Amino acid sequence: MTTLLPPARFGGAFRTDVRARAAYAEGAGIYRILPDAVSLPETVADLERLVCWAAELGVPLVTRGAGSAVSGSSVGAGVIVDLTRMQPVALEVDPGRRRAVTGASVTYQTLADAARAYGLRLPPDPSSGAFATLGGMVATNAAGARSVKYGPVRPWVHAVELVTADGESCTLERGASAGAADALALARFADQAAPAIARSHELIEERFPRTRKNTSGFALDAYSASGDLVDLVIGSEGTLGIITEIEWDLVAVPRHIGGMLIQLRDLDALADVVTALGRLEPSAVEFLDRSFLEVLPPAERPAGAAVLLVEFEAEGARQMRGRVGDAVRAVDAWADDVQTALSEAEFADLWRLRHAASPILAGLPDSRRSLQVIEDGCVPLDRLTAYLRFVRARASDLGLPVVIFGHAGDGHLHVNVLPDVDRPGWEEAVGALMTAVTDEVLRLGGTPAGEHGDGRLRAGLVERLYGSDIMALFALVKAAFDPRGILNPGVILTEEWAPLDQLKTGPHAVRLPPDIAEALRTLERSAGYGQSRIALADRN
Template sequence: MRIEAGGFRRAQGSPLSSLPPFPPSFQGRAWTGDEAARRASLVSGPFRAHPQVYLDAAGPAHVAEAVAWAAEHGLSIIPRGGGTGMPGGNLGPYVVLSVADGLSGIEVDTASETVVAGAGAVADAVDRAARSTLGRRLPFLPASAAWCRVGGLVANDSAGAGTFGHGATHGWVEAVRGVDARGNDVHLTREGTSSGPLAEAMGRLANHPTLSALAAERDPEGRLPGWPRVRKNSSGYALDRFLSNGSRGQPDALQLLVGSEGTLALITEVRFRTAPIPETRGVLLLPARGPDDLVALVLELEGAGAVACEMLGRRFLEITGLRHSGPAAPLARDAYALLLVEVEGTAPEVAAALDRCQALGQRYGGPGLRARSQAESDELWRLRKAASPIIARQARQGLLSTQFIEDCVVPVPALGRFLVELDRILEAARFDAVVFGHAGDGNIHVNPLVDVEAPDWHSRVRQALEAVADLVADLGGTLAGEHGDGRLRAPFLERIWGPRLAGAFREVKETLDPAGTLNPGVIVPLPGQDPLEGLSPRPRSHP
């Protein structure tokens, strides 16, 4: 193993030799000291950390060796892919293990129309492989697909604009290979033909009194008691899907692993199913007069055939200047928000769906702006992506986008109240914010703009975070629709989920990783864990 920049010091000043000896067969690279901290802190979120060592494994077998080494010596492993995660689940004061370079292979299976990708493969590259070889696609990918890696995509049950019509990542995963908390191989499949000690332990876990009692109390809709009525969720463990029983009438171990944020196993390989590429698509921009009209319109758009339903909030429109110039200006000038709607199918199907959506829009704000060509569709989608240059401009003025309340999801009927109360919370904490997101799913991205030169900025961040957590809990939502809990949201687990479900999540973690080897403090909090530990807002430089 080659030790690179950072010398023989680890992050907290101890020599590398104070760590237990690495397995002699381990292949990869390691960094300690300042270089380990620099690499670990190359993340999209607003956190920094000083790991004991930063490892880059050369392949799946070496991931298993690293985990077995950590388990043997009482160390903890944090898995890392592309660093695009926001809430701090991909960095911390332990051993950071990167799979970004050593597990990037992609294979297309033409017989099953699936794609097999290593955990380090870039999500967009997997989609391109499906398109070029199968003439099919991955329709659920997030906006970060050009940078995020397959392991993180699945570990966070990520989602994107297409989730409104196609569902989140978990619905497209056919099988996963990985490594459990002791370094054993894991193989979980949708068909239930799973193998390995983790699969066996998951089978026993379903019979634990805490979980079996939850399963026995499902309501007539099949919902677990206390489970939030949201369209998507990446907070907690997916007990709703795990206890729903898979294709063989057994607990769905695969679904418990998806979205577990590297706390139950480290993913090394994923098989995805794919979807046909539609003949054409249509895009429409619809105004909403107020929060009530926004909710009413969103609730009807799915039935009209929309596969994406994105929101550009009031302050988004003001800060971007979209109210005053560009194709959206006539709509944005008097709108509370704009909805970017996409439909897909054959040309006649798309035309009919756009007609239906425009008729709905007429009732709640106006018929909107309809793209008449592919170029116009692309131009309207660019409006949705206008946040990044705005945030960069604000950073030059000393205001840093700080993602500490960036992934809330609430039941869609509660979306209007969430937005109104959010404005009050931000005003009370004296923050402006760029607000946008997946309105169709009730999932809103809030990017407060923080002046870190102000002496009270940190206390006001905490004030806003606490108030938003209370609001989301009151509305029956969660703090993570598609980005996961990470270390930021884990301390709010019981506030959001209640003691019974939070206790069930803890049973899952303690049963499957009793030593806390894998990503401790993520999903299930550690005693006294501070959600803002390591918070260090800075101009976004990664990816």
């Protein structure tokens, strides 16, 4: 490989040394891929120059926020584009219009803190909010526990500023027409992709899964419904452009938060309980499977086949009592025990259980790695129990321990697979589980990617989910926005797919300088994704 030289007049850092490349070889998720170089643009002009340079040389660009994506979309060969040094960093809340404008590198938590000062919030609340950047959240259409009421980030994005694959900046705003005059990419889209998408309205309606969440492919369904190009960029995982700024819609913080912890007697009624609760408009319905509860210390472990944590919002204490009371009655026939919480403080105490397992899983010995390969399946609500039972049974047949939890109100389960990586044949077993569970998700009418996107992990499954006609439309979208294929190639659309190659664990893992490998492992164990990776490369 010839060493890459930085673009002319590039103002930020551009590094090709092995320590810098190693520091960006991993994100969350299963992969370790050494990039060719790392760039840290400092201005939009730097970013435009970088993109023009990459287009001319045909060099792939992998945009990166905190690197917490679990589907392998923020790692790759080519040049990493770390946006965390971009200036100026916008963070303005307009309480009168209930809007905020933020730079792409601002974290969810920073926006949440700024908005809260005005009694406002961005409702979708990923559990990675302390470190996930807002650019990364838009690019993955991130969601959270409250998405059962408020959806993923999509409806809350009013506009984005984008650097296109031609190195041009443009704005995509809801309700405002953006077209040929604004950027070459938009002209190509209007000419080559928009007419075909318009003719395919019924096909799109028929082929997109009928799940409450879906982050697979490009969101042709949302774009068809709204006509807003911003809907295609949301969830495009850095493959259609690089977001530099976002305008958000916000809502008022609710006056009262409360809820309940339900110990379920058995799993057969799971879908019925969740449907009954859904009628009462909860703001979260989270599921903790027995496999999750078993990881907890015995003293903190609730009984029952599984636990549901249900959150309600209300304008007054009386309304909250009414909501929680209705919910207790609705689930009575299926519950072994119900604990209620009528204030935010009491509810926070119940919610602690939701976060208790992560540090325990992260602390497992190196031989027992927690791998995310079937972590994001989402199925229609009435098939949730069937899906859960299938995952449990197939994992058990293959001798693979799993820990299952998730957003039951959306029919969405996170499954962490915990293979013994010292056991010969573990990779084949994990591959067999991935194949079987994917087949089942598709058979049940679900999507393998509820909120984490396709990334590299699931890119080869997109055609199975949608079929070749929709793939042809996806290809038109990609060709219009990124004709030279420089933006995150191999993510969402791929020609060569080997999802369990280039793992960060096992004998074939690429070797990194030992101190950096160790630091990345520590970062993973402590969920320290907010840490600067370039600082990590430079710390010795």
